[in-house]
Amino acid sequence: VLSYRLQLCVSVPVAEVVGVEEGQVEVLPHKSVEDTDRDFTVFYVKRSSSRTTSGLLWRLGRTQFTCPSRVLRDQWTKHLRTALKTHSPLRPHRLLVFINPFGGKKKGRQIYHSLVAPVFELAGISSHVIVTERANQARDHLLKKDLTGFDGVVCVGGDGMFSEILHGVIGRTQQEAGLCENDPAVTLQSCPLHIGIIPAGSTDCVCYTTVGVIDPVTSSLHIVIGDSQPLDVCSVHHGPGLVRYSASLVGYGFYGDVLAESEKRRWMGPFRYDYSGAVVFLSNRSYRGTVQYLPADPLMSSPRDKTRYEWVSVDGRFKSVSLTCMSSSCAKSPLGLSPSAHLADGTGDLILVWDTNPLGFLTYLYRHTTTQDQFDLPFVEVHRVKAVRFTLAGGEETEDSEGLHGAMDGGDGAYVENGSIAGSQQHLAAGANGQMMTCEDKTMSPFTCGLCCSKAPAVSVWNCDGEILPFPEICCRIHGQLVRLYARGIEDGTFLKDCTEERDECNRTCIPPR
Numbered sequence: 421v422l423s424y425r426l427q428l429c430v431s432v433p434v435a436e437v438v439g440v441e442e443g444q445v446e447v448l449p450h451k452s453v454e455d456t457d458r459d460f461t462v463f464y465v466k467r468s469s470s471r472t473t474s475g476l477l478w479r480l481g482r483t484q485f486t487c488p489s490r491v492l493r494d495q496w497t498k499h500l501r502t503a504l505k506t507h508s509p510l511r512p513h514r515l516l517v518f519i520n521p522f523g524g525k526k527k528g529r530q531i532y533h534s535l536v537a538p539v540f541e542l543a544g545i546s547s548h549v550i551v552t553e554r555a556n557q558a559r560d561h562l563l564k565k566d567l568t569g570f571d572g573v574v575c576v577g578g579d580g581m582f583s584e585i586l587h588g589v590i591g592r593t594q595q596e597a598g599l600c601e602n603d604p605a606v607t608l609q610s611c612p613l614h615i616g617i618i619p620a621g622s623t624d625c626v627c628y629t630t631v632g633v634i635d636p637v638t639s640s641l642h643i644v645i646g647d648s649q650p651l652d653v654c655s656v657h658h659g660p661g662l663v664r665y666s667a668s669l670v671g672y673g674f675y676g677d678v679l680a681e682s683e684k685r686r687w688m689g690p691f692r693y694d695y696s697g698a699v700v701f702l703s704n705r706s707y708r709g710t711v712q713y714l715p716a717d718p719l720m721s722s723p724r725d726k727t728r729y730e731w732v733s734v735d736g737r738f739k740s741v742s743l744t745c746m747s748s749s750c751a752k753s754p755l756g757l758s759p760s761a762h763l764a765d766g767t768g769d770l771i772l773v774w775d776t777n778p779l780g781f782l783t784y785l786y787r788h789t790t791t792q793d794q795f796d797l798p799f800v801e802v803h804r805v806k807a808v809r810f811t812l813a814g815g816e817e818t819e820d821s822e823g824l825h826g827a828m829d830g831g832d833g834a835y836v837e838n839g840s841i842a843g844s845q846q847h848l849a850a851g852a853n854g855q856m857m858t859c860e861d862k863t864m865s866p867f868t869c870g871l872c873c874s875k876a877p878a879v880s881v882w883n884c885d886g887e888i889l890p891f892p893e894i895c896c897r898i899h900g901q902l903v904r905l906y907a908r909g910i911e912d913g914t915f916l917k918d919c920t921e922e923r924d925e926c927n928r929t930c931i932p933p934r
């Protein structure tokens with residue numbers, strides 16, 4: 421589509437045309453239509469630079485055309501609409517939308533109706549909207565209800581809501597394929613439904629990492645033009661069964677403790693993470709454990725057999741153990757937990773932060789907020805991996821640790837709902853002589869137990885994409901490209917020297933540098 425404006429040429433790829441309307445039309449912030457015979461309006465993706473974000477904000481661009489006659493106008497609109505259909509096969513026609521009305525600042529409904537629905541309508545998408553009334557409603561719907569005719573699922577909420585949708589679409593796909601999700605060795609089937617994320621949560625880490633900005637309009641534009649971004653997913657197993665899937669962080673120690681603390685302070689809203697982060701930092705904890713990992717780097721494989729990888733085992737005391745399938749960027753940490761992690765390479769990054777003094781750990785944390793390398797510290801190591809096991813060190817193994825190895829070797833068992841398997845609430849506290857002993861209050865999490873026993877806890881919990889897993893011993897496997905999002909990763913581009921457009925007006929190739 422070409423238009424001439426002040427003798428400047430605006431070139432818009434057909435793939436980024438959102439819709440075509442007869443007359444002089446506006447959509448955002450309010451719809452207005454002036455129904456004239458010879459005019460039509462083309463809506464398209466327009467990039468705008470913003471210094472406060474790591475990616476590019478997309479806006480709904482709009483250009484009006486006037487034709488010599490109505491007949492010619494109708495020909496233009498017809499041909500443009502046909503071009504859109506044939507050019508972008510992944511554009512959705514029908515979407516299932518789940519809105520969490522309680523996520524983040526509780527603005528999910530408002531965000532959807534004022535900013536997203538008008539864009540969907542313009543693109544001719546029909547949406548079936550469900551405002552959830554309870555946690556896990558979206559997951560259960562996706563697992564059980566008829567999904568015929570839907571091209572994708574849209575999640576209006578935060579990482580927790582995304583996680584529900586993730587579990588729904590993965591679970592449904594494996595059910596239909598007759599595959600056992602409990603077995604970490606099984607190759608899972610990738611999901612046919614695309615997932616779109618409209619950010620309306622507290623951290624919105626998956627959206628930030630896959631789109632580059634937290635912005636509902638940008639996300640809705642990625643959805644309507646049918647962008648497709650595959651994503652690695654990590655399955656987390658405990659004993660004989662699958663516990664959860666994770667797209668961003670599986671973290672023990674610091675991140676587990678921050679989550680456990682912050683759950684008690686949900687009323688604080690998104691600030692709960694900062695407050696709890698400070699509380700946990702000041703408590704200066706570290707935890708013993710054995711981490712085993714399967715390196716993804718082929719150079720590490722056995723010299724006798726280049727296709728076989730060997731498990732590597734490290735044992736010690738850690739401030740934190742984190743596994744992330746993607747960079748896990750968010751507003752607090754724009755480059756993320758592991759800045760060069762890839763979204764869809766079938767690997768995860770394992771970050772081991774060994775026990776260190778508080779200043780060292782603060783330096784590590786602080787570097788997440790800057791461009792300084794947080795891995796370039798003597799007590800930090802990072803490995804690109806395909807799978808990870810965590811066990812309590814030496815004599816500290818719990819009764820469940822046997823099953824862990826069984827599961828990794830292909831054992832089967834029952835699906836574990838939300839990490840609440842029988843016996844898993846049993847936890848350990850440090851005895852006076854440093855040995856482990858069972859806490860008497862079995863109703864409390866290990867973290868709380870540490871406080872009620874007024875001793876530093878010997879075990880932490882896992883933070884799995886913002887959900888607590890109350891048992892320390894788990895094994896994880898990365899599944900390459902298990903789901904697809906309506907996204908394209910963080911756009912990187914160079915500002916072309918000969919671009920004549922104003923920066924904010926520049927489209928497609930002339931992307932201002934970050």
Ligand SMILES: CCCCCCCCCCCCC/C=C/[C@@H](O)[C@H](CO)NC(=O)CCCCCCCCCCCCCCC
Nearest residue numbers: 579623625668669693697698701752753785786788885886
């Ligand atoms: C000195 C400043 C240090 C700032 C350090 C910032 C590090 C930020 C790293 C962010 C990593 C996000 C990983 C994403 C995880 C998501 O799947 C999950 C679900 O939404 N989010 C959380 O679990 C939520 C986890 C939120 C973790 C927040 C940690 C905040 C730490 C604050 C430490 C303050 C130290 C103050 C010393 C007095």
Ligand SMILES: Nc1ncnc2c1ncn2[C@@H]1O[C@H](COP(=O)(O)OP(=O)(O)OP(=O)(O)O)[C@@H](O)[C@H]1O
Nearest residue numbers: 523524552553554577578579580581621622623624
């Ligand atoms: N109607 C509902 N009532 C209560 N909880 C719900 C409802 N719908 C969804 N949930 C649950 O709310 C939890 C949190 O939601 P969400 O992720 O949207 O917001 P958040 O926690 O503020 O953001 P983030 O996960 O980005 O930190 C999710 O785990 C989801 O399962």
Ligand SMILES: [Ca+2]
Nearest residue numbers: 652745762767
């Ligand atoms: Ca990856």
